Amino acid sequence: MLPYEHVIFIEKESKISVYRQIAISIINAIRNGTLKPGTHLPGSRELSKTLGVHRKTVIAAYQELEAQDWIVVFPRKYVAVSTCIPLLKPRNWSPANQLKAYENELSIPFRVVEESGEVMPAPDFMINDGRPDVRISPINDLLKTYRTLTSRKHAIKDAHIGTAQGTLKLREQLVTYLSETRGLNISTDNLLITHGAQMSIYLASQLLLDSSASIITGKPNYQIANRTFKETGAKIIEVNVDDNGIDVTAIEKICRKKNIRAVYVIPHHHYPTTVTLSVERRMKLLALSQQFSFAIIEDDYDYDYHYTSSPYLPLASAGHSGNVIYIGSFSKMLDPSLRVGFMVAPKNFIAQCTALRSIIDVGGDGYMQNALAILIKEGELKRHLKKAKKIYHHRRDFLDALLKEKLHPYISYTLPTGGMAIYIKLLPKYRVNGLKELHLLRIVKVYQEQNAFRFGFASMKEEELKTAVDTLENTLERNKFS
Numbered sequence: 001m002l003p004y005e006h007v008i009f010i011e012k013e014s015k016i017s018v019y020r021q022i023a024i025s026i027i028n029a030i031r032n033g034t035l036k037p038g039t040h041l042p043g044s045r046e047l048s049k050t051l052g053v054h055r056k057t058v059i060a061a062y063q064e065l066e067a068q069d070w071i072v073v074f075p076r077k078y079v080a081v082s083t084c085i086p087l088l089k090p091r092n093w094s095p096a097n098q099l100k101a102y103e104n105e106l107s108i109p110f111r112v113v114e115e116s117g118e119v120m121p122a123p124d125f126m127i128n129d130g131r132p133d134v135r136i137s138p139i140n141d142l143l144k145t146y147r148t149l150t151s152r153k154h155a156i157k158d159a160h161i162g163t164a165q166g167t168l169k170l171r172e173q174l175v176t177y178l179s180e181t182r183g184l185n186i187s188t189d190n191l192l193i194t195h196g197a198q199m200s201i202y203l204a205s206q207l208l209l210d211s212s213a214s215i216i217t218g219k220p221n222y223q224i225a226n227r228t229f230k231e232t233g234a235k236i237i238e239v240n241v242d243d244n245g246i247d248v249t250a251i252e253k254i255c256r257k258k259n260i261r262a263v264y265v266i267p268h269h270h271y272p273t274t275v276t277l278s279v280e281r282r283m284k285l286l287a288l289s290q291q292f293s294f295a296i297i298e299d300d301y302d303y304d305y306h307y308t309s310s311p312y313l314p315l316a317s318a319g320h321s322g323n324v325i326y327i328g329s330f331s332k333m334l335d336p337s338l339r340v341g342f343m344v345a346p347k348n349f350i351a352q353c354t355a356l357r358s359i360i361d362v363g364g365d366g367y368m369q370n371a372l373a374i375l376i377k378e379g380e381l382k383r384h385l386k387k388a389k390k391i392y393h394h395r396r397d398f399l400d401a402l403l404k405e406k407l408h409p410y411i412s413y414t415l416p417t418g419g420m421a422i423y424i425k426l427l428p429k430y431r432v433n434g435l436k437e438l439h440l441l442r443i444v445k446v447y448q449e450q451n452a453f454r455f456g457f458a459s460m461k462e463e464e465l466k467t468a469v470d471t472l473e474n475t476l477e478r479n480k481f482s
Helices: 018-031 044-051 055-067 096-103 139-149 153-158 168-182 197-208 223-231 248-257 279-292 347-360 366-377 380-407 432-437 462-477
Strands: 071-074 078-081 191-194 214-219 235-242 262-265 295-299 324-329 341-344 411-413 421-426 452-456
Touching: 018 055, 044 055, 055 071, 139 366, 168 191, 168 366, 191 197, 191 347, 197 223, 197 262, 197 295, 197 324, 197 341, 197 347, 214 223, 223 235, 235 248, 248 279, 262 279, 279 295, 366 380, 380 411, 380 421, 380 462, 432 452, 432 462
Parallel strands: 214 235, 214 262, 262 295, 295 324
Antiparallel strands: 071 078, 191 341, 324 341, 411 421, 421 452
């Protein structure tokens, strides 16, 4: 039997709970090939004795690993490493007439950009596609810090230094924060602060793609990302997304026939379907990236909200030889109007993204970035996320109960393990386009091909969720758009 006391490392002084340290050590051992698929693990009693911890601690670790599909537990028989995980070799990881001039259209030829779609006025009540509740966000604390910084001489000076890549203070805090929460081993040179995730996607695509390139995306997918890729002239190849995320086997078949420059993936709570990419597919996608030399654009916009277990570590945390461009945003944590995002990538790629960004934008808001750095340093962001997860978890379950009670004859859905929205499909008798015409309840986004829509629950209190579901029930019951 393996000397598990030398495979599983526990630091008593660590802020990470012991059961999570055990789980992380076992995951690392599976990743580097020390523990192979199908390998039997010690029973909870035996392992607790070996490690000198309480048996309940080992049970908690096994429960965490089972929830993330790393192991399979056969009650009263044995525990084994999941056989769905690929076998790996052991390795380390003016005048009036002048003013009227603008009434004319520009007659000189110019490129026309495809519109994103109809912009609807704000109705009396609205179902969004998944946003944080600004009412519980520490925005007031952030703005107080912002105002304080604008009144201090040294802070004024700091706010104007190095904003092209992002202030050093924020990048330093993010190095620590991303290491503790996502397992990323990076330096400040690997970070670019952007005006949200969309800017990161745009910069990455402009450098990676051109008219000769092909990029693989999920189907359905985040349409703004697709539009961004399309603007480069690249060919978009769509691959189906099922309950386990994007179909990686289909990606492999495509790669064997043609050269692929990049794969865009949303690993946690895929947009719009909310499914999470499985462990097996994550590992296979990383292996394919190495084999066929394509970049992975990992849009992890929804990493922070998980309710039934801890999130999977990002693809960017694994051994990928610099092939993964990791994208995140604070908009989903705090406020959609707070346009601060980040990109993690190799130093040379970050340098070129910074240079490209400086052509249209000399830098971000240094005051806001430094204020956000203080929020992270003082632990306020972690406290907020802990509170928000508890509230959003309750709202998800409350909406789940409402949907089952009132809408089960009309809809189908799979309850997501995290995120801020439920992806709801109408039964064939009902057409989702009709929901857009509701006066008191405007569905922000619908997906005609899947006859579905996203129901964002995080920003809605119980009474708001009930009003929304009651309105949907009354409409569907009358068959107004069947």
